[in-house]
Amino acid sequence: MRNVDKFLLHRSGWLLALAACLVIGMVARVAPAAAQDGAAAQPGTTTIHIVQRDENLFRIALRYGTTVEAIAIANGIADPRSIAVGQRLLIPNAQPGSVGALTTHTVAPGDTLQTLLARYQTTAQALAAANNLCNPNLLYIGQQLVIPAGAGADGSQLSGAPEAVHIVRPGQNIYRLAVQYGIPAYRLAAANHLAWPAPLFFGQTLRIPGVPASEHAADLPYPLVDAQFRPLPVVQGRTLGIHLVTDGPATISGTFMERPLRFATHDANQHDAIFGIHALARPGIYPLTLAIDATNGQRAEVTFRVQVEAGGYQAEQIVLTAEQNALLDPALTGPEDETITRIMSGFTTRRFFDGMMGLPSTGAITSQFGTRRSYNQGALSTFHTGTDFGSGPGAPILAPAAGTVVMAEALPIRGNATIIDHGWGVYSGFWHQTEIKVKVGDIVVPGQVIGTVGSTGRSTGPHLHWELWVGGTPVDPLQWVQQSFP
Ligand SMILES: [Zn+2]
Known part of the structure; x- marks a missing residue:
């Protein structure tokens, strides 16, 4: 077991599971x-x-x-x-x-x-x-x-793309729906064989011609007109992007897995939240609740049932000597863990990241995010909170995305450590560096050299540990080099 951070732990104690009706798709x-x-x-x-x-x-x-x-x-x-x-x-x-x-x-x-x-x-x-x-x-x-x-x-x-379907809610009429879906009212009436003028009734199912099913949600409480969760399914240790559209300006609040959802609003009616699923969250079905407050005074609440799937992470046993084990004492690791958690759980309303992130190192990946760890035959209650890259000492570390440097200092466990705030609750951490090449307050651009690979702190060999936090939770950084948010 070389080049891994045996000492970076993460504990979980807040897990919740709801009973679910088992479904097996063949x-x-x-x-x-x-x-x-x-x-x-x-x-x-x-x-x-x-x-x-x-x-x-x-x-x-x-x-x-x-x-x-x-x-x-x-x-x-x-x-x-x-x-x-x-x-x-x-x-x-x-x-x-x-x-x-x-x-x-x-x-x-x-x-x-x-x-x-x-x-x-x-x-x-x-x-x-x-x-x-x-x-x-x-x-x-x-x-x-x-x-x-x-x-x-x-x-x-x-065959072909299925069309969207809408279920009529109280207060909706054919003109409002025509505006919502961007099609003429007469076309909507004709596609559903409705007499004109077309009175609608609560619960009526309408086909929406020319609108692909995947692009519009059908049964949402007004003024919420669209809701997209990406990617689906929702997986442990990964990032979930939630994109909402309201009919006019609104503010949105919500909760998921007993944590608040923080929405950034742009163009008055577009709302995005980026949420990190805890790597040790119990797979199951969790309620996701939203409250939508339109500036015209209309208010709606909705609860979605969201399935969280297992991430398929590996498990490993680590044997430590008594001396090494003593270094895991929470009294020693606690203060530094608390500092890191506090900084990486912040929220900046400005978004610096744009598109997919780049890799911070050209080195080979030597340890994946999420691997469960057991120490000296104990419980699998900790996991690897980042992705490790095996590079020689002195190899450059690159900023994966734009952001502001919010920490750049030597720590007892993580060694020379840098944290970049990418905005909207997304933070990157880089541990064990030989040299830090940025200072707090610097604004970095993607690909900028921010430091060099090393083995400072409690590390067993030169490597880069890259950690990515979303909404106060460490998630798999590699998802961000394969897809963009929001
Ligand atoms: Zn690591």
Whole structure:
């Protein structure tokens, strides 16, 4: 165990889990846009297979017209005999139309049973049967639903982009909806075979012609007109971006996983919150509550049920000598941990980061974020709070994004440490440096050399530990070099 920070711990004690109705989707055929930032999405679809009882890689490969080797390589499987029931496998080059390749839908804010049944022309019974649902009315955000094959009269609704569906709420009329979706009122009436003038009733389901389903949420309380959570599903140790649009100026507050959601508002009616999911958060379904206060006095509250999935992190055992173990004493580590937590839990309303972040080092990644750690056979109650890069001493450290330097000093555990505030509650930390090349108050640009790699503090060899905090929680930094927020 070299080049890792054996002494950087993070404890959790606030976890909450809600009982959930278990759902097992058999085969998922998902659009990449559902799983990552839209701008980075590639054309086509990715096939994901969830391993069932009595399956092995040979049978799965046969089913999709691919090979055991191709699946093993795509999923980093060293031993093809060791796959587990419930494991998700990426199926490379699945043959179109191969047996069991079904359409799936990832439940997004605003989806309801009514909107899904209307969109896919299927029945609650068929949907429940295809997904082993105990209660099809209890949907949650991030849930992947298998859409029953051959749903509807001819199945034709499964081709092409499904259209948005809207469920009429009190106070809504056809003119207001026409404005909301940017289409003429007469077109909306015609698409739904409504007589003119078209009175609407509460709970009525309307098809929204020409508006792709993924772009508009259907059932949101006015003045909230759009809500997007990216990426879905929501995963432990990763960042969730929440984008809301209101009809006119509004302020928004909210909570998720017993922590406040902080929204930055721009252009009066666009609201973004960036939230870090704790790496040790218990997988399950959590309420996400929003309060929307429009400046015209209208107020709405809404609660979404959001599924948090396991991150699939590795676990490792670390054996420490009595002398090393003594260094883990909270009395020694506590004050420094508290300082770091206080600084990296701040919130600056100015946003410095823009687009994807760059890597802070050209060195190879030697230790991933999120690996659970047990010391001397103890509980797996700590985890690696950053990403380690193995570089020689003196190698440059680059700012991954723009920001303001808010700490640049020597610490007993983290060594020469720099913290950059990127704005909107996003902070970067760089530990164990040989030399710090910035000072507090400096504004850095992406790619700027801010220091050099070293082994200062409690480190077992030269390496860079890069830590990224979002909303007061350390998250996987590498997600930010693969997708942009908001
Ligand atoms: Zn580290």
